[in-house]
Amino acid sequence: MAFYELDSTALRALGKQLLPGRQLGTTGHFLGSVLGELGREDPVGKERLDSYLGALVPNALGVDERVEGRYSTVQVRFRAGTAGDGEEVFLRESLSEGTLLAAGVLTALFQPAAFAGRIPLIGIEEPETALHPAGVGAMYEALDDAAQRTQVIVTSQSSELLDNEYVKLEHVRAVANVDGVTYVGEIDAAGRTIVDKELMTLSELHRSGQMLPAQVGYPAPKH
Template identity: 40%
Template sequence: MLDALTQRYPWAKQTIDGYLASMIDNAVGLDGVEVVEADLAFVVGRFLGEDGQSVKIDHRSLSGGTRRLAAVLAALLQPAALSGDIPFVAIEEPEASLYPPMLGALYDALAAAACNTQVMVTTQSADLLDNAAADPAQLLVVRDDGTGSAIGPIDQAGRRLLAEGVLTFPELPRCGEMRPAPSLAGLDLLEGRE
């Protein structure tokens, strides 16, 4: 994917490298290496060496977090998503294996990708929500209510805590106050309406 981006969408590859450089100390970027005869592809990292020159780091020496970050960014900026041929990208726990200070830029990358395609993220990380641009209106909460999973926007109590400044967006789940609003169908049944 990184190789395809370099050839077809160099600006997208530069964007990925820019995110990496902002999130990982001494990172310059990542490159895809394809070995056609072996039907093999892997990632090589580029980092600044002590002399200030770019040094290539073998994929086996890259951390799991760096490889995962590369995969998330490549999924968000893949050519088919940029062209609209992939209308939906879903990523489960994109913050896994990443240090919390990296998550602000990751959130920005997720939000920017939503300009090209619909992006759905599942997470249990309050740290990912710790971003000034995080919009509670774009969030659906999933919670097991004992009879199954309830899904919905943040309930009225949670919205009030946010609006009154009692809790911040990331504090809401940390305090156990992030719950889904009751579904309208459920309310109608409780009130005897059909």
């Protein structure tokens, strides 16, 4: 299993080039090497990753490995020119935290080790961190896509992440802390009914504070 709490400093760092088959580091080390292997071993998967990056980061065309001597890092291609038909490459020092974190999450999801079955479960802490709210919903589509090949679990407090047509009730587990005790479970019957009757979407249910886990015997949250 692989669990990720990505850090922009690690994602931006120069790293040794890895032997094929290695996976992305927990905080994002070896991002460039993993991207390079993905491009060589699975060009279609790399195109899919680049497409999702474009949905998450305005004008982004793709993220690639950049080799500097014996070391590996990343660069991102952006659309440029008044007509948007040009291309400009930004090196690691010039990349924003949001761009790096988006690239890191997508690489964790689409890395060759996951698609080859060597990582049966991927866990990611708050994959929407530093993304513009308008693009967060698109992240869920990437998560759903990767989940067709390996199990994916994410933790999040973002209502925007749930604002996507791919989100289903059975995908979501709610968390509540009551009197120092944490409860995790499927959304309770009241919440499910609200969503089933289309009175609210899942994102609206979460935003309203009515997304609670179905548990027996715990006291109602204090307001």
